[in-house]
Amino acid sequence: MQKIRYCALGAVLLLSVSSVSVLAACGRRSFAAVTSETATHPFAETERETVQTEAAREKKNDERMEEGNEGYRGFTLDDVLHSEEGDVHFNLYIPESYDGNTPYALYLTLPGYEGLYFQGVGINIQSEDFAFEAQKYNEKMIIAAPQLEDWGEISARKTVSLTEYLLDHYSIDRMKVYINGYSGGGETLSMVLDMHPELYTAALMCSSRWDGGYDTVxxxxxxxxxxxxxxxxxxxxxxxxxxxxxxxKRYEAEGLTEDEISKLVQLDVKPESYFRAGGVNNQHGGGGMLFPRDESVMGWLFGEH
Incomplete structure (x- = not known):
């Protein structure tokens, strides 16, 4: 894990639904206190499940891949891809209907600080609902939830390596490859898109900032x-x-129409009333809870653009 860099602006107090989180530093490299409002807790042993869906998973023999032996709500926990950038830990959901004959959609969800690997195996799919809410939109979709070490360039390259591995080893509809990033995961996502946007169909940036370039996108x-x-x-x-x-600005310079631009980029800034109606008190953590459950947000990602 990288050392978290702090700024000198001091501490900021953020209130969430279930707890009061103290932001020890407000620089762009400290996410600990702006966690999702679905607070993280260690997995209870009764919540884990033994993976018994070997036939459904159809994993190919590959020396780069280590398969986890525990599961949670249909996900295999802690699969490991040995990539050139280092080990990529991820949790993987393969629908039981998948047999390799019909191309399925693919979705990757990149977590915020509370879902990084050092926080605990599988904690990302416990603290964020993106992976489970996505299943409501497409039953024929493979879902990968990487647990990266940070939100920097190496993590972006690991995400690219994982995406390429999944595209190579599963029957995937290349017109339906989706990705989202929340908070620090959004920073990583912006770099992923700067590196290899052609791998993906659509991207959802939640409660984050853009660290990558724009021209390749x-x-x-x-x-x-x-x-x-x-x-x-x-x-x-x-x-x-x-x-x-x-x-x-770049699309306008190319001469694209307003309708064409609106299909390619959307900005959705939610007012305070949105969060009050959702029963949350802070907008950063609240976004991690409300956005995956918002049909207008997730429906856009998995819809036609």
């Missing part, structure tokens, strides 16, 4: 949706507003 014309609270306590909405405008 607009050249690939991947659809990107930005969603954040208007008063997000960690990032503010300004970085997303800037990224949205930068992407729009």
């Amino acid at each position: 607009t050249a690939a014309k991947i659809s990107v949706y930005f969603v954040i609270g208007d008063s997000d306590e960690y990032y503010s909405a300004d970085p997303f507003r800037k990224a949205y405008q930068e992407i729009r």
Whole structure:
């Protein structure tokens, strides 16, 4: 795990539904206190399950892959891909209906700070609901939930390696490859899209900021949706507003129509009333809870653009 870099602006107090989290440092490299409002807790042993779906998983023999031997709500926990960038730990869901003959959709969800690997195996799919809510939109979809070490360039390269592995080893509909990132996972996602946007069909950026470039994204014309609270306590909405405008500017320069641009990039800044109605008190952590359950948000990701 990288050392977390702190800024000198001091401590910020954030209130969540279930607890009071103290933000020990407000720099862009400390996510500990802006956790999802679905607070993390260690897995109880009774929540784990023995993986018994070997036939459904159809894993190919590959010396780069180590398969986990425990599961949680249909996911195999702690599969490990030995990539050139280092080990990639991830949790994997293969629908029982998958037999390798019909191409399935693929979805990757990148977690915030509380879901990183050092926090505990499988904690990302316990603390965030993206992986489970996604199943409501497409029954024929393989879902991978990586647990990265941080939100930097190496983690972005590991995400690319995992995506390429899954595309190579499963029957995937290349027109239905989706990815999202929440908080620190969104920072990673922006770099993933800067590196290899052509791997994905659509990307959902939640409560985060854009750290990558823009030219490769607009050249690939991947659809990107930005969603954040208007008063997000960690990032503010300004970085997303800037990224949205930068992407729009490039499409406008190409002569794309407003309708064409709106299919390729969307900015959704949620007002305070949205979070109050959802029963949460802070917008950053609340986004991690509300956005995966919002049909207008997730429906966009898995819809046609």
